[in-house]
Amino acid sequence: MVKISVIIPAYNVENYIEKTLKSLTLQTFKDFEVIIVNDGSTDNTENKINSILKNADFPWKLLKQQNQGASAARNKGLSEVKGEYVSFLDGDDYYNVFFLEKMYNKAKENDYDMVVCSYILISENEKIISKSLQLDDLLGKPLNGKDFLKIILQKEIQPTISSIIFKKKLLIDNNLIFTKKCTNGEDVEFSIKALFHSRLVISVPEPLVFYVKRKSSASQESTVRVFHFVGAMKRVLRYLEKNHAEDELLFLIKHKRIPQAYITSLAKISKSKNPENKKILLKVIKNPKVKETLLNYQPKSWKEKLKLKTLIYFPRLFYLVYNKRLNNLALLQKVWVEKMKDKLMIK
Structure with a gap:
C-alpha cells in the first residue's frame, strides 16, 4: 500500500497541468500514487498528461469521464485510492517539492487525521498575490478537529483543499x-465535514502549496452559480445539526460563515459585465430571509462592517463598487463613507 494518493481533477488545463505534474515528479517523498481524472477536457490536456508522466517513477493512472465538474471527478478518484492518506491537487495548482514528505511525516508523528499547511496565492503569470495563509494561532498545536474548526471559523481562515492531507480511513468511516454539481464552496464543505469528524488535526508552518488564482476557473466566475457557495454552507449547517454539533459551531456557521458566503457571492456577481446581475443582486437582497441573515451578522473589522452595511442599505452602491463603475478611488471612498455615516455613526 502506498502512503499517499494524490487525486487531480483535470478539465481543459493544458496550459497549467505541466507545472502541476512536474511538481509531483520532483517530490522528495516517493511512496505515493497519482490518480488523474480527465473531466471531459476538449483541449490537449490528456495528451499533455501522458507525455509528462510517461517516464514517471511513481504509479499513476488516468481515468476519464464526461464533463461533470471537479466534485464528480474527485469522487471518482476517491473510489480508486490505495493510499493511507489522500490529498487533492487541482490541475492548475502545484506543490512545493517537500510537500508530501513534510505533510506525511507530520501526520505520522501522532497518527493525525488531517494535516494542514499554509499556501501561497499566485496569479497565472506567477506573481505573488498573498504570501501565505496565516495559521499562527494553530501552529504546532495538536487539536481536536472541532476545536480546529472553531478557530478557523472565528479567525476567518480558510485552507485551500490542496493544502490538506486526509487520512483515508477518516473519509471512508464517515462516508x-x-x-456533485456544486462548483463553488464544495471543497470548503468537504473540509468542514472532515474537520468535524477528525480526532486530531495539526498544521505546519511552511507554505507548501502554490494556489493559482485563474480568471477562467469555476471558482472565479460571475454567474448565478456563485450562489453554490451559499448552498454549500447551508448544507454544512444541516449536516452539523443532524450530527448534534455543539451550539458554538452551529452559531459560527449560521451567523458568520453563511452571511459571509452571501456577501462573497454578491460581490462576485457584481463584477460581471452582465447587466442582469444587478437585478439579481437587488432581488436577493430584498429577500426577507437573506436580509435577516445579514442583519444578524456582526463582523469584527471596520472594513467588513462597511461592506455589510452598504450591501444592506445601499445595494446599488455596493454593485457599483464591485462593478468598478466608480473609477476614482478617492471619490469612491468619499461617496461610500458619506453614505454610511449615519448607519455606522462615523464622524
Missing part, C-alpha cells in the same frame, strides 16, 4: 464525498 465523506464532494457534493
Whole structure:
C-alpha cells in the first residue's frame, strides 16, 4: 500500500497541468500514487498528461469521464485510492517539492487525521498575490478537529483543499464525498465535514502549496452559480445539526460563515459585465430571509462592517463598487463613507 494518493481533477488545463505534474515528479517523498481524472477536457490536456508522466517513477493512472465538474471527478478518484492518506491537487495548482514528505511525516508523528499547511496565492503569470495563509494561532498545536474548526471559523481562515492531507480511513468511516454539481464552496464543505469528524488535526508552518488564482476557473466566475457557495454552507449547517454539533459551531456557521458566503457571492456577481446581475443582486437582497441573515451578522473589522452595511442599505452602491463603475478611488471612498455615516455613526 502506498502512503499517499494524490487525486487531480483535470478539465481543459493544458496550459497549467505541466507545472502541476512536474511538481509531483520532483517530490522528495516517493511512496505515493497519482490518480488523474480527465473531466471531459476538449483541449490537449490528456495528451499533455501522458507525455509528462510517461517516464514517471511513481504509479499513476488516468481515468476519464464526461464533463461533470471537479466534485464528480474527485469522487471518482476517491473510489480508486490505495493510499493511507489522500490529498487533492487541482490541475492548475502545484506543490512545493517537500510537500508530501513534510505533510506525511507530520501526520505520522501522532497518527493525525488531517494535516494542514499554509499556501501561497499566485496569479497565472506567477506573481505573488498573498504570501501565505496565516495559521499562527494553530501552529504546532495538536487539536481536536472541532476545536480546529472553531478557530478557523472565528479567525476567518480558510485552507485551500490542496493544502490538506486526509487520512483515508477518516473519509471512508464517515462516508465523506464532494457534493456533485456544486462548483463553488464544495471543497470548503468537504473540509468542514472532515474537520468535524477528525480526532486530531495539526498544521505546519511552511507554505507548501502554490494556489493559482485563474480568471477562467469555476471558482472565479460571475454567474448565478456563485450562489453554490451559499448552498454549500447551508448544507454544512444541516449536516452539523443532524450530527448534534455543539451550539458554538452551529452559531459560527449560521451567523458568520453563511452571511459571509452571501456577501462573497454578491460581490462576485457584481463584477460581471452582465447587466442582469444587478437585478439579481437587488432581488436577493430584498429577500426577507437573506436580509435577516445579514442583519444578524456582526463582523469584527471596520472594513467588513462597511461592506455589510452598504450591501444592506445601499445595494446599488455596493454593485457599483464591485462593478468598478466608480473609477476614482478617492471619490469612491468619499461617496461610500458619506453614505454610511449615519448607519455606522462615523464622524
